[in-house]
Amino acid sequence: MPTSSGFSLAPRLRAGETVYTAWCGLASPLVAEVTAREGFSAVTIDQQHGMWDTAATVAAIAGIRQAGAAPIVRVPLADFAAVSRVLDFGAEGVVAPMINTVADARAFVAAAKYPPLGERSWGPHRATMLAGIADQKVYLREANHLTVTLAMIETRAALANVDAIAATPGIDMLFVGPSDLSITLSDGAVLDPHSKDVEAALDKIVAAAKKAGKFAGLYCIDAERAVAFAKRGFAFLAVGSDLGFLRAGIAPQVKTLKG
Secondary structure, rough: OOOOOOOOHHHHHHHHHHHHHEEEEEOOOOHHHHHHHHOOOOOEEEOOOOOOOOHHHHHHHHHHHHHEEEEEEEOOOOOHHHHHHHHHHHOOOOOOOOOHHHHHHHHHHHHHOOOOOOOOOOOOOOHHHHHOOOOOOHHHHHHHHOOEEEEEEEOOOHHHHHHHHHHHOOEEEEOOOOOHHHHHOOOOOOOOOOHHHHHHHHHHHHOOOHHHHHEEEEEOOHHHHHHHOOOOOOOEEEEEOOHHHHHHHHHHHHHHOOO
């Protein structure tokens, strides 16, 4: 069993806890840190659709960890080189978009996990520093268990292959992108993350994760939806976004000022 105390995401999930993460796209390390300090146990940095560059990502990961939360990074589409890089920076989990096939899943694992599961190359010096691991041999021994791979299920192809993706050694979680899933299930006609087709797909994804002994995660528009889906078997729920939180805070103030 792992002995490192510098990681919180994987231990919480395996202990049966529901983990709620904020979602940050604004490329502000300070905002990410404040979000963690306000009570989220995890904060996700979105490099795919957010505005994060490498320097901001490095700073945010450190700030989130110092605030006592788990940093997670969603890497750009098919950028498996970024997977091992953000883990070296100290991320505890990596979200990979558009994992549609077993081949995609294996490529993700190859970048994220050390042998025998994958082919991740060595260089986690910042990660071991942030985790307080003085002996890097400890990190090598424990990293595959302590870092979490989140494979995004957001297309028809992914749904068709969901059982095989879930069963891929080294994939720890199926994470649903409901907006993209709604687009692909409607052949591009509808953007509705709460559509009936998406709702039906969510049950299939949770079942696939449970069958494979893995976790299921979901992006949610707000806390109410996140709490509801925790009851439906999702262990990891993203809640809103930093931009959404900012707008929600500003709107009532401006409304009052305008009378």
